[in-house]
Amino acid sequence: MLRKLGILFAAVGIVVGGATLTSSAHAQEGVKITDDAGIFKEFGEKAGLVKIMDDFMINLLKDPRTKPFFENSDQKRVKEQLVDQFCFILNGPCEYKGAKMKPIHANLNINRENFNALVEQLQVAMDKNNVPFRAQNKLLAILAPMHRDIVTK
Amino acid sequence: MTVTQGNKTRQRILAIAAIGGSLLACAAQAQTSSFTSSSKLLLTGGVTNIEGSAGGGLTPWAIIGGYGTRDQIGANAFFTNVRADDYELRTGGALVGLYDRVELSFAQQKFDTKEVGGLLGLGNGFTFTQKVYGAKVKLFGDAVLEQDSLLPQVSIGFQRKENDRGALLRALGIKSDKGTDFYVSATKLYLAQSILLNGTLRYTKANQTGILGFGTNAKDKYEAVFEGSAALLLRKDLAVGVEFRQKPDNLPFKEDHWHDVFVAWAPTKNVSVTLAYANLGNIVIKDKQKGTYLSLQVGF
Numbered sequence: 073m074l075r076k077l078g079i080l081f082a083a084v085g086i087v088v089g090g091a092t093l094t095s096s097a098h099a100q101e102g103v104k105i106t107d108d109a110g111i112f113k114e115f116g117e118k119a120g121l122v123k124i125m126d127d128f129m130i131n132l133l134k135d136p137r138t139k140p141f142f143e144n145s146d147q148k149r150v151k152e153q154l155v156d157q158f159c160f161i162l163n164g165p166c167e168y169k170g171a172k173m174k175p176i177h178a179n180l181n182i183n184r185e186n187f188n189a190l191v192e193q194l195q196v197a198m199d200k201n202n203v204p205f206r207a208q209n210k211l212l213a214i215l216a217p218m219h220r221d222i223v224t225k
Numbered sequence: 226m227t228v229t230q231g232n233k234t235r236q237r238i239l240a241i242a243a244i245g246g247s248l249l250a251c252a253a254q255a256q257t258s259s260f261t262s263s264s265k266l267l268l269t270g271g272v273t274n275i276e277g278s279a280g281g282g283l284t285p286w287a288i289i290g291g292y293g294t295r296d297q298i299g300a301n302a303f304f305t306n307v308r309a310d311d312y313e314l315r316t317g318g319a320l321v322g323l324y325d326r327v328e329l330s331f332a333q334q335k336f337d338t339k340e341v342g343g344l345l346g347l348g349n350g351f352t353f354t355q356k357v358y359g360a361k362v363k364l365f366g367d368a369v370l371e372q373d374s375l376l377p378q379v380s381i382g383f384q385r386k387e388n389d390r391g392a393l394l395r396a397l398g399i400k401s402d403k404g405t406d407f408y409v410s411a412t413k414l415y416l417a418q419s420i421l422l423n424g425t426l427r428y429t430k431a432n433q434t435g436i437l438g439f440g441t442n443a444k445d446k447y448e449a450v451f452e453g454s455a456a457l458l459l460r461k462d463l464a465v466g467v468e469f470r471q472k473p474d475n476l477p478f479k480e481d482h483w484h485d486v487f488v489a490w491a492p493t494k495n496v497s498v499t500l501a502y503a504n505l506g507n508i509v510i511k512d513k514q515k516g517t518y519l520s521l522q523v524g525f
């Protein structure tokens with residue numbers, strides 16, 4: 073019986089292993105969403121992003137899981153950089169000229185809880201600004217893999 | 226299963242329980258502060274399957290139950306009521322998710338034969354009770370965060386089941402009132418598509434998930450069955466989906482595959498409600514059993 077189980081698991085392993093041939097584009101500052109021409113509009117374009125980031129930062133400063141990181145940061149700069157970064161990802165007419173994700177977060181000691189909390193607060197800010205749920209998820213799909221550069225704990 | 230194999234299984238369960246116990250002990254010392262923080266994203270802890278494992282309603286998923294991240298412990302309690310035309314299944318239980326790596330679960334199922342029990346000469350409301358002890362270990366992958374990879378999260382697990390109607394089951398030609406299902410699950414959230422997919426291969430001898438025992442005198446062999454779930458996320462707190470559970474067919478009367486359509490709603494991080502319409506086919510002697518599945522989960 074155990075032998076058969078072994079074979080079963082091995083077979084699944086092979087099938088699953090085959091699926092690992094994935095995009096090697098290791099998200100540094102984010103990949104452009106090119107399969108959705110309208111998504112930048114769904115975020116309200118650049119003006120919309122500015123409002124989302126204002127709300128986002130307010131949320132981050134309220135949440136005890138993220139507050140300690142942002143209260144002493146240059147909040148204005150972080151918001152501006154995030155606007156540019158997201159604008160770029162959403163296929164808007166922007167360039168991101170800020171720091172690379174890995175070095176800027178390297179010494180912050182961010183864990184999974186902090187990371188997920190930030191995503192949650194971003195969801196709240198996007199909801200407040202009426203970004204359609206599916207458009208939100210497309211952005212989050214680009215941001216989520218960045219945990220590899222951001223979460224160090 | 227021979228006596229020695231049975232003993233081995235028991236030893237294995239004890240070993241895993243011991244590991245779980247010591248993990249809990251370490252955790253109590255080191256992690257008390259983060260025990261109650263719920264840090265996975267909403268609904269990504271899944272709901273609880275009828276056998277007590279985190280997953281969909283019918284099938285376990287590769288995710289580790291509870292909202293704990295890899296630095297935390299999460300826990301859930303659940304109650305599920307499946308009300309079919311002629312039967313009722315009431316299940317309650319709890320699970321702990323340790324560091325988003327290991328899940329330990331317990332569930333007790335009560336299968337109420339209602340009037341069919343009377344027809345069979347067992348008495349109206351004759352009830353089978355089954356206890357299910359589960360453990361699951363995440364092997365690799367991350368269903369939620371690794372969005373640039375097609376690799377799903379993969380876990381293996383077992384469900385040890387003990388039924389209280391051994392004498393009756395054996396008189397019906399069923400081999401055993403105890404059995405262990407082994408499974409491997411692959412789960413992936415495709416966030417850009419707002420879709421979650423799960424596939425589970427279960428290695429089992431169970432008749433009607435074990436409610437009617439394990440194996441028969443004619444056939445007492447493990448077989449692999451497939452279970453699948455697909456869910457569409459509508460809002461961050463709302464998902465709808467379908468499930469399928471293939472079943473062995475070793476009883477004198479036909480055992481059908483199960484399927485359902487469900488809606489899962491998480492009004493807060495600590496509470497989720499799942500409502501499903503399930504098609505369970507032939508159960509014992511009553512054909513075409515359809516019914517509602519209602520499950521409440523409370524978590525930390």
Ligand code: HEM
Pocket residue numbers: 137138141142145146149150153154157169170171172176177180182186187188190215216218219222
């Ligand atoms: C996918 C998730 C994230 C993205 C896309 C992101 C993006 C950014 C960007 C664009 C900047 C500005 C870089 C610059 O100033 O040039 C920044 C800075 C910063 N981020 Fe993140 N971040 C993420 C997650 C996090 C998390 C989880 C935390 C902590 C909870 C965090 C804490 C900070 C802090 C404190 C700064 C300011 C650092 C400094 O000025 O030295 N970030 N981030």
